[in-house]
Amino acid sequence: xxxxxxxxxxxxxxxxxxxxxxxxxxxxxxxxxxxxxxxxxxxxxxxxxxxxxxxxxxxxxxxxxxxxxxxxxxxxxxxxxxxxxxxxxxxxxxxxxxxxxxxxxxxxxxxxxxxxxxxxxxxxxxxxxxxxxxxxxxxxxxxxxxxxxxxxxxxxxxxxxxxxxxxxxxxxxxxxxxxxxxxxxxxxxxxxxxxxxxxxxxxxxx
Amino acid sequence: xxxxxxxxxxxxxxxxxxxxxxxxxxxxxxxxxxxxxxxxxxxxxxxxxxxxxxxxxxxxxxxxxxxxxxxxxxxxxxxxxxxxxxxxxxxxxxxxxxxxxxxxxxxxxxxxxxxxxxxxxxxxxxxxxxxxxxxxxxxxxxxxxxxxxxxxxxxxxxxxxxxxxxxxxxxxxxxxxxxxxxxxxxxxxxxxxxxxxxxxxxxxxxxxxxxxxxxxxxxxxx
Numbered sequence: 001x002x003x004x005x006x007x008x009x010x011x012x013x014x015x016x017x018x019x020x021x022x023x024x025x026x027x028x029x030x031x032x033x034x035x036x037x038x039x040x041x042x043x044x045x046x047x048x049x050x051x052x053x054x055x056x057x058x059x060x061x062x063x064x065x066x067x068x069x070x071x072x073x074x075x076x077x078x079x080x081x082x083x084x085x086x087x088x089x090x091x092x093x094x095x096x097x098x099x100x101x102x103x104x105x106x107x108x109x110x111x112x113x114x115x116x117x118x119x120x121x122x123x124x125x126x127x128x129x130x131x132x133x134x135x136x137x138x139x140x141x142x143x144x145x146x147x148x149x150x151x152x153x154x155x156x157x158x159x160x161x162x163x164x165x166x167x168x169x170x171x172x173x174x175x176x177x178x179x180x181x182x183x184x185x186x187x188x189x190x191x192x193x194x195x196x197x198x199x200x201x202x203x204x205x206x
Numbered sequence: 207x208x209x210x211x212x213x214x215x216x217x218x219x220x221x222x223x224x225x226x227x228x229x230x231x232x233x234x235x236x237x238x239x240x241x242x243x244x245x246x247x248x249x250x251x252x253x254x255x256x257x258x259x260x261x262x263x264x265x266x267x268x269x270x271x272x273x274x275x276x277x278x279x280x281x282x283x284x285x286x287x288x289x290x291x292x293x294x295x296x297x298x299x300x301x302x303x304x305x306x307x308x309x310x311x312x313x314x315x316x317x318x319x320x321x322x323x324x325x326x327x328x329x330x331x332x333x334x335x336x337x338x339x340x341x342x343x344x345x346x347x348x349x350x351x352x353x354x355x356x357x358x359x360x361x362x363x364x365x366x367x368x369x370x371x372x373x374x375x376x377x378x379x380x381x382x383x384x385x386x387x388x389x390x391x392x393x394x395x396x397x398x399x400x401x402x403x404x405x406x407x408x409x410x411x412x413x414x415x416x417x418x419x420x421x422x423x424x425x426x427x428x
Binding site: 005048049050051052053070071073074076078080081083084085086087089093097098100101102103105127 | 209210213214216217220224225283284285287288289290291292293294295296415427428
């Protein structure tokens with residue numbers, strides 16, 4: 001369970017948000033909303049531990065994520081605004097290396113399956129620099145199709161650059177993840193109806 | 207743990223193979239700088255022999271620095287540095303992997319080609335062997351120290367110049383003992399003292415630099 005209490009963050013001199021509190025239980029989804037520059041990405045980065053909070057605390061299973069460190073990082077998948085793909089490697093190589101680095105020893109066949117599921121069949125061996133924006137996003141999101149999935153997904157604008165077909169595919173993956181007890185925190189400007197038992201929304205620029 | 211290390215090295219070496227031009231630049235820079243001196247100062251063997259250790263080491267130092275800018279900058283730009291920081295292992299381990307890859311790609315080729323370059327300077331055989339050993343100990347140290355500078359300047363505009371300013375002072379001991387070893391050997395003296403100090407510096411660097419680099423990366427990514 002992810003608990004956030006009294007989280008506050010500064011960016012330069014400006015106060016981005018203060019007093020953000022919520023908790024995310026297994027099967028729960030939190031939709032972080034807010035205008036441009038309201039701190040959605042900063043909040044997600046704070047949830048990963050990439051950015052330190054000025055105030056408040058993020059706890060995983062009752063323990064601060066700063067104390068948990070690697071044990072917490074083993075529970076999460078973060079897909080940021082940037083895709084984190086190497087342009088000179090193919091989608092297949094990118095995914096294979098990324099999975100092994102985070103300790104998910106997947107086989108080539110599994111990686112190929114995940115890429116096919118993301119609609120990149122036939123493009124697996126093409127260097128990422130030759131892929132379109134939408135295809136790159138699909139390749140980055142293909143990490144979520146690898147099994148076993150990490151419990152907590154932190155997704156920054158996952159639907160950016162995706163076509164409606166890919167959005168529908170992602171929605172299904174997310175709903176499936178939630179139904180199996182996963183947790184998702186995401187930001188998006190698109191109106192995507194994700195059906196889950198426990199959906200919260202958090203507005204940052206209130 | 208070993209798997210993480212292996213895959214970081216694999217990833218960076220694979221990337222370097224895909225972009226061979228970058229690797230070749232470092233090597234050519236070393237060869238050209240070291241070859242310009244004999245042309246510039248004239249073919250006096252005695253003068254060349256005296257200057258050789260210093261020239262070869264300075265050339266190796268500058269060549270190693272040339273590739274430092276790329277160590278973290280590209281990963282930062284495409285977002286994969288964030289993913290590397292989120293790897294569920296100590297960040298210092300990921301840093302060691304990147305430094306090993308950097309050395310394999312930009313340090314090791316210099317070490318291997320240095321005996322050929324040393325022939326241009328008419329160095330005696332003992333001195334060439336010492337040069338090889340000194341570079342073998344010294345170039346990984348250059349990569350380790352350089353990584354700290356590269357991590358501190360991630361995301362900074364004009365970071366290349368800043369890296370040189372940060373890193374060059376720290377390179378000085380490597381230069382002194384590296385060139386000193388070759389010097390001693392060229393004069394027929396025992397170079398093992400210099401080499402031992404280089405070895406000790408390398409161990410010190412291995413123990414400290416990855417942690418310093420990891421801390422610098424975390425600050426740069428905030």
